[in-house]
Structures are given as structure tokens and as C-alpha cells.
Amino acid sequence: MEVRSxxxxxxxxxxxxxxxxRTRLQGWFVRVCSSILLWTCLVxxxxxxxxxHLHLFTGLTNRISWVIRxxxxxxxxxxxxxxxxxxxxxxxxxxxxxxxxxxxxxxRAAICDMVVVARLLNLTLVVPExxxxxxxxxxxxFEDIFDVRHFIDSLRDEVKIVKRLPKxxxxxxxxxxxxxxxxxxxxxxxxLEQILPLFNKYKVVHFNRTDSRLANNGIxxxxxxxxxxVNFQGLKFTPEIETLGHELVQILQRKGPxxxxxxxxxxxxxxxxxxxxxxxxxxxxxxxxxxxxxxxxREKEIVSEERRQQGxxxxxxxEAALILQALxxxxxxxxYIASGEIYGGENRLASLRAAFPQIVKKETLLxxxxxxxxxNHSSQMAALDFMVSIASNTFIPTYDGNMAxxxxxxxxxxxxxxxxxxxxxxxxQLLDLHQNGTLSWxxxxxxxxxxxxxxxxQPTRRRVVPDRPKEEDYFYANPQECLCEETSCDDxxxxxxxxxxL
Numbered sequence: 492m493e494v495r496s497x498x499x500x501x502x503x504x505x506x507x508x509x510x511x512x513r514t515r516l517q518g519w520f521v522r523v524c525s526s527i528l529l530w531t532c533l534v535x536x537x538x539x540x541x542x543x544h545l546h547l548f549t550g551l552t553n554r555i556s557w558v559i560r561x562x563x564x565x566x567x568x569x570x571x572x573x574x575x576x577x578x579x580x581x582x583x584x585x586x587x588x589x590x591x592x593x594x595x596x597x598x599r600a601a602i603c604d605m606v607v608v609a610r611l612l613n614l615t616l617v618v619p620e621x622x623x624x625x626x627x628x629x630x631x632x633f634e635d636i637f638d639v640r641h642f643i644d645s646l647r648d649e650v651k652i653v654k655r656l657p658k659x660x661x662x663x664x665x666x667x668x669x670x671x672x673x674x675x676x677x678x679x680x681x682x683l684e685q686i687l688p689l690f691n692k693y694k695v696v697h698f699n700r701t702d703s704r705l706a707n708n709g710i711x712x713x714x715x716x717x718x719x720x721v722n723f724q725g726l727k728f729t730p731e732i733e734t735l736g737h738e739l740v741q742i743l744q745r746k747g748p749x750x751x752x753x754x755x756x757x758x759x760x761x762x763x764x765x766x767x768x769x770x771x772x773x774x775x776x777x778x779x780x781x782x783x784x785x786x787x788x789r790e791k792e793i794v795s796e797e798r799r800q801q802g803x804x805x806x807x808x809x810e811a812a813l814i815l816q817a818l819x820x821x822x823x824x825x826x827y828i829a830s831g832e833i834y835g836g837e838n839r840l841a842s843l844r845a846a847f848p849q850i851v852k853k854e855t856l857l858x859x860x861x862x863x864x865x866x867n868h869s870s871q872m873a874a875l876d877f878m879v880s881i882a883s884n885t886f887i888p889t890y891d892g893n894m895a896x897x898x899x900x901x902x903x904x905x906x907x908x909x910x911x912x913x914x915x916x917x918x919x920q921l922l923d924l925h926q927n928g929t930l931s932w933x934x935x936x937x938x939x940x941x942x943x944x945x946x947x948x949q950p951t952r953r954r955v956v957p958d959r960p961k962e963e964d965y966f967y968a969n970p971q972e973c974l975c976e977e978t979s980c981d982d983x984x985x986x987x988x989x990x991x992x993l
Contacts, residue, residue: 576648583615585690586656588668588697590620595636595870595877596893598622600967601701603721606650607714608705611679612687615651618642619701626759626785627869636870638727645725649717660695669693672700676960678709707966708955718966719973722897723904728874735861736878742856743879746849749825751883752815753876753898754843755805755890758834765793766804774835802916805890808839810922812846815887817939818911825849827883829876829894831869853879886910896968902948903974910948917942950974 589605591598602619609616618633633639643652660666669689674681689696698704705718728736743749761767762781767774775795783791798804806814815824826847833839844850853875854862865871873894880886880898887910888895902908918939925935945951953971956963 575644578647578651579649581613581651583651584613584687585615585694585696586617586653586660587612587614587690588617588620588656588695589701590622590697590699591701592622593625593702594622594627594893595873596897597702598870599722599726599897600893601704602726603718603967604705605698605701606646606652606721606725607710607717608673608682608686609652610650610717611682611714612690614690615653617656618652618654621870626763629868629870631868631870634729635868636728636732636874638729641727642725645727646721649720656695666695668695668697670697670699673698673704675703676706677704678706679711679714703960707953707960707963712972715966715970715972719904719970722967722970723901723973728878731864732871732874733878735857735865736875738861739853739856739875739879740882743825743827743851743883746825748884749827750820750885750887751827751829751876751880752811753829753880753886753888753890753895754808754811754833755830755888755892755895756808756833756835756839757831760805760890760892761834763788763790764798764804765790765795766798767795768799768804769807769809770835799919800916802914802919804915804919806913806915806918808833808843810918811889812843813922813925813935814913814918814939816846817936818943819940820847822847823849825851827879828852829880831872881905884909887913889913890915896965899948900965900967900970903950903969907948907950911943912946912948914942914946 587605587609589601591601593601598619598621605619606616608614618639621629621631621633621636623630633642639654643654646652658664660668669692671689673686686696710718727733758778758781761770762778763785765778765782767778770778782788782793795804815826824847826849828850837844840850853872862872865875877894877898880894881901886898886902886908888898891912899910899912902910921930921935921938921942924930925932930938951969953966953969954964
């Protein structure tokens with residue numbers, strides 16, 4: 492054993508000069524390889540962690556989706572979300588359950604109103620139920636369109652909102668909620684004196700209709716501003732809708748400025764308004780039959796031309812083409828059609844497309860696979876149109892329905908963005924005079940422009956008509972209490988709010 496050790500020692504002494512350099516080289520090699528291995532593992536762990544985080548939490552809260560993939564607003568920088576405000580501490584008088592009726596934007600306004608009612612009466616609001624039985628037959632629930640967690644959290648300093656009623660108030664436990672539609676256009680006195688006592692008696696009250704149940708005017712300033720807060724901040728679309736909506740906007744903006752044309756020439760609108768100008772006899776009969784098929788629609792026999800002369804009909808695609816040309820839009824204008832299926836399809840769009848070849852729709856801008864999840868969900872498709880309309884350089888609706896009004900108010904809130912509120916009663920007269928040869932094109936063009944000089948999104952006061960709320964300006968079209976601190980918005984007029992359209 493000793494001899495062997497000596498031999499080994501002698502061998503080591505013999506090659507000492509050669510072994511030391513090789514050992515140092517091996518040490519550096521091991522260090523480099525270890526560093527590469529560690530960095531590779533770290534990168535893989537981070538990637539796996541992000542995938543796991545996305546899979547687990549996507550859709551749970553919109554704030555997380557903003558951190559992972561912030562939506563791109565073309566004109567505004569994304570700001571970090573503020574921390575949650577402390578919840579308002581109050582003794583709830585009961586639970587308010589609401590079933591919204593109508594299309595997306597009518598329901599949107601109603602949700603804002605119901606939050607205000609819950610705040611006024613110190614109630615707990617149950618997340619609103621959306622209309623599934625109207626003409627559109629959209630099966631979407633609230634959480635399919637709006638970010639429900641954001642809705643609850645962002646308003647917690649004003650009102651308690653819960654996803655569902657406590658079990659003790661369910662039918663399973665023998666509880667029947669008191670149902671009623673509130674009186675339309677009601678003020679705070681009505682709710683305090685006639686509605687609040689119902690909660691003292693029943694604890695749960697179900698409003699089965701919610702359209703226009705709160706007055707446009709005469710509401711305290713703090714409640715008017717709460718309506719705006721819900722509309723502009725509390726109601727946020729789901730991450731899926733937000734992502735696809737922003738993609739649509741980016742596609743359009745890469746090609747330059749664009750107009751959103753809310754062409755409300757859709758089957759339901761024509762049927763229920765009785766407007767059949769330009770339709771064939773077969774189409775007129777089809778629309779009439781649809782009107783009679785819905786018993787809740789009270790007006791059955793309607794004289795179309797009378798409606799049209801009163802300015803109560805949407806413009807036809809042919810009329811829209813003439814008006815846009817008269818307003819100064821040329822054939823290179825990029826136009827996004829913000830609407831559902833046009834009655835008559837592509838054939839009815841022929842004149843408009845001939846005048847404006849750069850007409851696009853969401854169906855032509857996006858791959859069908861991206862829209863597949865939204866098919867047969869009209870409110871979700873309308874949400875995409877809403878986002879594009881808000882972001883457009885110019886917004887022009889051919890009918891002043893709920894979408895036109897809500898989009899107009901939203902664009903005012905974002906800085907009085909350009910838009911044209913078409914005076915259809917005046918336009919019908921001018922169109923008829925031009926088409927029968929009384930007005931030349933130059934005369935027609937000048938008259939159209941003159942009629943709309945003060946209808947291009949400039950700050951204005953909301954028109955009040957006492958005791959006739961249907962005839963006055965809609966709160967959500969011009970929420971003036973939320974636009975200016977002073978009594979007048981005149982100081983906001985300037986070069987940015989000129990009458991130039993694009």
C-alpha cells in the first residue's frame with residue numbers, strides 16, 4: 492500500500508506542471524456550462540409560470556388582463572389602475588333585482604340608472620339580468636358582455652353589488668319577490684316616497700322593465716355624475732370583447748382616418764318603425780308581418796310616408812350616400828358600417844358602395860374564426876361596433892336610436908369628438924326637392940351643409956321640455972353635468988371643435 496502511494500505521488504509530481512493548467516481550464520468550462528444551464532432553467536420557469544398564470548386567471552379580473560396584455564387605445568396612453576376605493580358602509584334596505592329590456596345600449600343606460608336608484612335608496616343591487624326574449628333573442632348574460640368583477644369593485648364606494656340573491660330569498664325557499672315596472676322618467680321623489688316603502692315590506696323588489704325609468708333632468712348633481720361614472724368607468728366590456736374591438740380599431744387606423752356610419756337600416760328597425768321607403772311590395776309585406784308577430788309592439792298600422800316626412804325613419808343606404816357626398820366626404824373616405832345585417836343585403840348597399848368603395852364591416856376586416864364566438868350574440872357584436880364608433884374620427888348615425896345617443900354622449904365625454912346629428916326631417920325635404928329636380932346638386936349640397944353647421948358635436952346645453960320627457964334631449968346623449976365644471980361649456984369651444992369633419 493505504501494509503495495503504491497509513493498508511485499502515485501511520484502506520478503503526480505512528475506506531471507504537476509501539466510495538470511494544473513488543465514484543471515483551471517476545466518473549472519472555467521464547468522462554470523460557463525453551469526451559468527448557461529441556470530439561465531436556461533430560469534427562462535423556462537418564467538415562461539411556464541406566465542402560461543400557468545394566464546390559464547388560471549384569464550377572465551377572473553380585468554385588472555390582471557390589463558397587466559398581461561394592456562389594450563391599445565390609439566389616442567390615449569394606458570394608465571395604471573388605481574387601488575380599490577374603500578367600500579361604502581351603510582345599512583342596506585333590501586335587494587334590488589332588475590331585468591333590463593331592449594338592445595345593448597338601451598340596457599347599458601338602464602344599468603346606469605339602476606345603480607343610481609340603488610344608491611339613492613341605500614339598497615344592494617343584484618347584477619342586472621339582460622334581455623333574452625326580445626327580437627334579438629341574445630342569450631348573453633351580464634358577464635358575457637361586461638367585466639362583472641370590475642363593475643362590482645369600481646362602484647363599491649357608492650353601492651353594494653352582489654352577483655346573486657342570498658339563498659333565503661330564492662324560490663327554492665318559498666320566497667316570491669315583488670315585481671313591478673317603475674314609472675318612466677321618474678325623479679328621486681317618486682323613488683323615495685313610492686318605491687322605498689316597498690323594500691321595507693318585501694325586502695326584495697324586482698324591476699321587470701328598466702328602459703327610461705329615471706328622468707333626464709331634475710336629478711341631484713351627485714346622482715347625475717354617478718350615472719356618468721357607471722357609464723364611462725364602471726361598465727367595461729369583457730377582455731375578449733375589448734381585445735377584438737381594439738384590434739378592429741387598429742386595423743382601421745393603419746389605413747388612415749375613418750368614419751363610423753351607424754346605418755340603422757335593419758329588419759327590426761324597419762318593421763317596428765313602419766318605414767318602407769324604397770322597399771318592394773314583397774319587402775313591405777314581410778316587414779308588416781314581422782310587426783304583427785310581436786304582440787308587445789303596440790303600433791301595427793303605420794303610414795310609412797307620414798313617418799318619413801316627420802323625420803322618424805332611418806335614412807336608406809341610397810339617401811345616406813347622397814347626404815355623405817353633400818357633407819363633403821369623397822370616394823376615398825374609409826367607412827366602417829357599425830350595424831347588424833342590412834335589410835336587403837349587399838344589393839341594398841350597391842349605391843353606397845359605388846359612391847364610397849372603401850366600405851368595410853367587422854365581418855370583412857376580421858377572420859371568421861375570430862368572430863365565431865360572437866355569432867348569434869347580437870349584443871356582443873354590438874359591443875364591437877360600439878368600441879369602433881367611440882374611436883372613429885367621425886361618427887354619423889342615420890337614425891337617432893339608443894346606440895346613436897349613447898355613442899354621442901360618450902364621444903362628448905371624451906372631448907367632444909366629431910360627429911354629425913343628422914336632421915332627418917330637414918334632409919327628407921331636401922332629398923325630395925333634389926330628386927324631383929327642384930334643387931340642383933350645388934344648391935342641395937349648400938343646404939345640407941348649412942343645416943348641420945351646429946350639429947357636429949359641439950358643446951351644447953341639453954334641451955329640456957317640461958312634462959314631455961320623450962321630446963327633450965336624452966341625458967346619455969348629452970350628459971352636460973359631467974362635461975363641464977361651470978354652468979356653460981362655451982369655454983370648450985375652439986379649433987378642435989370646429990365644423991371640419993375629418
